[in-house]
Amino acid sequence: MTRVTCCQLAPQIADLEANRALALGAIRGAVAAGAEIVVLPELTTSGYCFDSREEAASVAVTPAHPLFGEWAAAAGDAVIAGGFCELGDDGLLYNSAALVDRDGEPGDSAPPAVETAFGSVGILICYDLEFPELTRSLALRGADLIVVPTNWPLVPRPSGEHPPEVIAAMAAARANHVFIACCDRAGEERGTAWTAGTVLVDEYGWVVAEADGDGVATADFDLSRARDKEIGPRNDVLADRRPELYVSLTDREDARV
Amino acid sequence: MTRVTCCQLAPQIADLEANRALALGAIRGAVAAGAEIVVLPELTTSGYCFDSREEAASVAVTPAHPLFGEWAAAAGDAVIAGGFCELGDDGLLYNSAALVDRDGEPGDSAPPAVETAFGSVGILICYDLEFPELTRSLALRGADLIVVPTNWPLVPRPSGEHPPEVIAAMAAARANHVFIACCDRAGEERGTAWTAGTVLVDEYGWVVAEADGDGVATADFDLSRARDKEIGPRNDVLADRRPELYVSLTDREDARV
Numbered sequence: 030m031t032r033v034t035c036c037q038l039a040p041q042i043a044d045l046e047a048n049r050a051l052a053l054g055a056i057r058g059a060v061a062a063g064a065e066i067v068v069l070p071e072l073t074t075s076g077y078c079f080d081s082r083e084e085a086a087s088v089a090v091t092p093a094h095p096l097f098g099e100w101a102a103a104a105g106d107a108v109i110a111g112g113f114c115e116l117g118d119d120g121l122l123y124n125s126a127a128l129v130d131r132d133g134e135p136g137d138s139a140p141p142a143v144e145t146a147f148g149s150v151g152i153l154i155c156y157d158l159e160f161p162e163l164t165r166s167l168a169l170r171g172a173d174l175i176v177v178p179t180n181w182p183l184v185p186r187p188s189g190e191h192p193p194e195v196i197a198a199m200a201a202a203r204a205n206h207v208f209i210a211c212c213d214r215a216g217e218e219r220g221t222a223w224t225a226g227t228v229l230v231d232e233y234g235w236v237v238a239e240a241d242g243d244g245v246a247t248a249d250f251d252l253s254r255a256r257d258k259e260i261g262p263r264n265d266v267l268a269d270r271r272p273e274l275y276v277s278l279t280d281r282e283d284a285r286v
Numbered sequence: 287m288t289r290v291t292c293c294q295l296a297p298q299i300a301d302l303e304a305n306r307a308l309a310l311g312a313i314r315g316a317v318a319a320g321a322e323i324v325v326l327p328e329l330t331t332s333g334y335c336f337d338s339r340e341e342a343a344s345v346a347v348t349p350a351h352p353l354f355g356e357w358a359a360a361a362g363d364a365v366i367a368g369g370f371c372e373l374g375d376d377g378l379l380y381n382s383a384a385l386v387d388r389d390g391e392p393g394d395s396a397p398p399a400v401e402t403a404f405g406s407v408g409i410l411i412c413y414d415l416e417f418p419e420l421t422r423s424l425a426l427r428g429a430d431l432i433v434v435p436t437n438w439p440l441v442p443r444p445s446g447e448h449p450p451e452v453i454a455a456m457a458a459a460r461a462n463h464v465f466i467a468c469c470d471r472a473g474e475e476r477g478t479a480w481t482a483g484t485v486l487v488d489e490y491g492w493v494v495a496e497a498d499g500d501g502v503a504t505a506d507f508d509l510s511r512a513r514d515k516e517i518g519p520r521n522d523v524l525a526d527r528r529p530e531l532y533v534s535l536t537d538r539e540d541a542r543v
Contacts, residue, residue, distance in 0.1 A: 156521070156526075159460075159461055159523070160461070160526075160527060160528070161418030161419075161421075161422060161457075161458075161461055162418075162419075162422070162527065162529075162532040163531065163532065164418075165418060165419070165532075165533070166531070166532045166533040169533045170533060186492075187492055187493075189446065190492070193460055193490070193491055196453055196456050196457050196460070196491060197457045197460065197461065199453050199457070200418075200453050200454045200456070200457030200458070201418075201457070203416075203450055203453070203454065204416055204417070204418055204454065233450070234450055234453060235443075235444055235447070236444075264413070266416070269413075269417075270417060270419065271417070272419075274419075274420065274423070275419040275420065275422075275423045276422070276423040276426045276427060
């Protein structure tokens with residue numbers, strides 16, 4: 030079993046040092062409680078609702094920034110995934126995610142599934158989750174667990190329903206027989222209320238944990254179960270695909286017929 | 287607005303004449319109540335839990351069977367979609383779906399979106415819905431409404447949750463900004479209990495109607511809203527796709543990297 034913990038933090042807008050301490054404390058707390066994979070929100074280091082490009086640039090970091098070394102040191106044998114505002118080599122700013130393990134090497138390209146000590150982990154950031162092609166691609170690439178650092182702005186929903194993004198996660202987990210851990214953020218920022226919809230979803234698509242009063246959500250997953258795609262004696266969620274029937278989803282041309 | 291009605295029937299196993307009358311009565315009732323698109327369950331004409339190939343063959347029909355002409359006559363200006371056990375030209379049996387309009391011409395190829403008087407309608411049968419590539423393909427082909435004749439065997443689910451197939455429909459509707467009408471069946475057949483999970487889902491992914499005591503579920507949809515894929519000033523559920531990032535979902539090769 031692998032213990033996966035989401036830390037639903039409330040970063041401070043444009044305050045790198047405050048957010049650095051916030052994330053580090055959360056990682057330490059989760060690891061002390063046995064977490065082996067820790068997921069932090071989107072843009073954990075920076076906040077989200079920037080007033081200007083300049084404000085975002087003031088808290089943008091490269092993957093070489095020492096804060097990732099701090100994450101790695103705090104992680105011990107655990108793996109940490111979290112979002113950050115990245116200053117790219119090209120001078121542009123990116124909404125990125127890092128996956129940090131004891132080797133302290135972050136990566137910020139989302140689609141690949143990364144082999145870790147606990148299984149293959151894919152990362153999607155927020156809106157990425159809305160694209161079934163991306164969750165499917167990660168499953169086809171062997172991801173056992175998809176982690177989703179996210180900031181979901183609160184939207185209206187019918188009484189008794191999960192947030193719509195959670196429904197997308199549930200459907201994707203079931204369609205691909207993978208585990209999904211979405212770490213949302215808490216609090217309010219410059220008038221934007223967040224959903225605080227952190228969930229851990231099992232490979233059948235059911236929500237097995239949500240954030241507690243401290244914003245922590247934890248589940249123990251047997252990630253190896255994601256490698257068996259059979260869902261009965263005659264069905265397999267990947268082998269039963271019929272690619273010849275699909276519009277060429279990797280082409281850009283208009284498929285309307 | 288287009289009135290879409292699902293008739294959650296309980297067909298009798300291997301009794302073509304009984305099911306023919308059942309479907310015809312349901313179509314007439316729905317049309318009398320103003321339905322413009324009527325959706326019937328999977329294998330409406332035949333039942334589902336066959337004991338043998340021979341039993342299925344005894345109730346298999348071709349698209350030329352007069353029952354479809356009856357559907358068309360009862361439909362008037364409406365469009366009828368429903369599942370049937372098909373005897374193919376190749377002598378094989380198929381789990382098919384027909385889309386019948388006043389011209390009385392059924393089609394049984396699922397993936398295309400068919401232009402009707404009310405908009406473009408795509409058909410998926412049951413397990414098809416579990417493949418995000420198919421719902422996406424139909425949206426890319428211009429479907430405004432996806433109808434799903436289905437027989438969902440009842441499976442356990444956590445208290446308060448929708449059936450898992452409904453969650454798949456909700457996620458697909460939202461991901462593609464299309465309307466979805468799933469017509470499940472009722473009753474029990476040879477020990478198989480059915481979910482009776484008929485739902486009409488709007489283009490935001492919310493369930494707006496479920497079957498009433500008579501098994502009828504109806505919603506009035508402005509299907510033209512499915513043609514606008516914008517979900518805010520900067521986002522569009524189809525235009526925001528990033529095909530260059532996806533595993534080639536239309537290839538069969540192993541995409542594991």
